[in-house]
Amino acid sequence: MRAFNTYVRPILEYATVVWSPVLKQDICKLTGVQKRFSKRLSGMSNLQYEARLKALSSTSLEQRRIRNDLITCYKYLNNLCEIGNFDSLCVSEVTQTRGHDETG
Numbered sequence: 001m002r003a004f005n006t007y008v009r010p011i012l013e014y015a016t017v018v019w020s021p022v023l024k025q026d027i028c029k030l031t032g033v034q035k036r037f038s039k040r041l042s043g044m045s046n047l048q049y050e051a052r053l054k055a056l057s058s059t060s061l062e063q064r065r066i067r068n069d070l071i072t073c074y075k076y077l078n079n080l081c082e083i084g085n086f087d088s089l090c091v092s093e094v095t096q097t098r099g100h101d102e103t104g
Helices: 002-013 024-039 049-055 061-077
Strands: none
Touching: 002 024, 002 061, 024 049, 024 061
């Protein structure tokens, strides 16, 4: 598991705050890497994915993405990170989405 955490997981999690997968097929592909790796470890092949994570004291990639998103949001809201100059960005004043107003 140390090899996975050192060499593979950083690749799977690289810049997920920016590109976080939303499509089920993308999430399944990323999770599949961790599932296959953990299943090949000694004594883990007969356990379910969640049980393997617990036995390995690990967390799912989805949980790590959510945690990283929350940390980044906290840092941004508290001016703890420099993201760049977003003066040109503004809050949208559009009150309709896909043909429906937001109250409907």
